Structures are given as structure tokens and as C-alpha cells.
Amino acid sequence: MSTRLFDRVIASKQNVVVVETTDISEVLAQFRQFALRSGQSVYQWQDDLGISSLREGDVRVPGSKRMADALRYILQSMHFGIYLFVECEGHLRPPNIGLLRQIGRAKGGNERKVVFIGGSLTMPDSLEEVTEHLSFERVMPQRPRLRDGRWVI
Numbered sequence: 001m002s003t004r005l006f007d008r009v010i011a012s013k014q015n016v017v018v019v020e021t022t023d024i025s026e027v028l029a030q031f032r033q034f035a036l037r038s039g040q041s042v043y044q045w046q047d048d049l050g051i052s053s054l055r056e057g058d059v060r061v062p063g064s065k066r067m068a069d070a071l072r073y074i075l076q077s078m079h080f081g082i083y084l085f086v087e088c089e090g091h092l093r094p095p096n097i098g099l100l101r102q103i104g105r106a107k108g109g110n111e112r113k114v115v116f117i118g119g120s121l122t123m124p125d126s127l128e129e130v131t132e133h134l135s136f137e138r139v140m141p142q143r144p145r146l147r148d149g150r151w152v153i
Helices: 004-011 024-038 067-076 096-105
Strands: 016-020 042-046 050-053 081-086 112-118 131-135 145-147 150-152
Touching: 004 016, 004 024, 004 081, 004 112, 004 131, 016 096, 024 042, 024 081, 024 112, 050 067, 067 081, 067 096, 067 112, 096 112
Parallel strands: 016 112, 016 131, 042 081, 081 112
Antiparallel strands: 042 050, 145 150
16 A cells, blocks of 8 residues: 555644545545554544444444544544544534534644545535645556557557
8 A cells, every 4th residue: 555645644734634535445445454554543433333443443432423422532532543534524513613623723742633535525614724635546557448440548
């Protein structure tokens, strides 16, 4: 796996990152593979399931099924972690916006990144100042094919 996406998330000056992609499953697979190989703390939040580890899928954080509870947990965590939220645009409303703003403004050594992954995410205006937007597209090697007697890419 290319660690470039992971490195770009870590290098971000913001604690809230939006990864815009048309290939959500590929982005999740890359984060999962990186978590397994590196041992880094990478988690995914899912509606009604809560926060779970990408390394040990059956390890869940109790009491994190609601997004507000998950964000409170992230805010109080004293450990490094990357928390992935997939296609959660419908959850970007109060009180979650306020909690995300708090996470976005948090400074200190225990780095926590909240990463939203989706097609074209629109963040509320009040979060834009604490959010960095990245894009990810998988580059598929193109094989030449024959068209009208000529090879084209």
C-alpha cells in the first residue's frame, strides 16, 4: 500500500480531515492495511455499531453507537488515533458540529484525527476553518487497446 494518503492525513495541520473519493472501499482498505502493517491506532465509526478497531475488527468502544458519543470519546481520549467516518454527512448537525469544532481546535501532543470519507462532502461553514480537504483517486494503469487498427490508451 502506498502510505501517501495516511501520511497526508497525519501531516495535516487540522484535526478534522475530509478525504473526497469515488472509491470509498479502496480508501478503507488502504487504512485497514496500514493499521495492520504499522500497528497504528486506526478506527472506524459506523452508525449503530460505534467505534471499532481496523486492526481487530471485533474490538468495539462501548457506548459509541451515536455519533455524539463517539466524538465525546475521541475528544476525551489521551491517545493517538485516526477515526474514520464514512458517508456521515447526515450526522453533521448539532451537537456533533460543536464537538467536531472542539476536536478541530484541540492542541496538544495526543494527536487525534477525525477523517470523513465520501464522494462529495459538504462541511458546515462553521467547520471549514478547522477542516482540511484531501482528494484520493486510484490511478488505474491503462492498457492500450486496439481501435480502428491503431493502439490507443
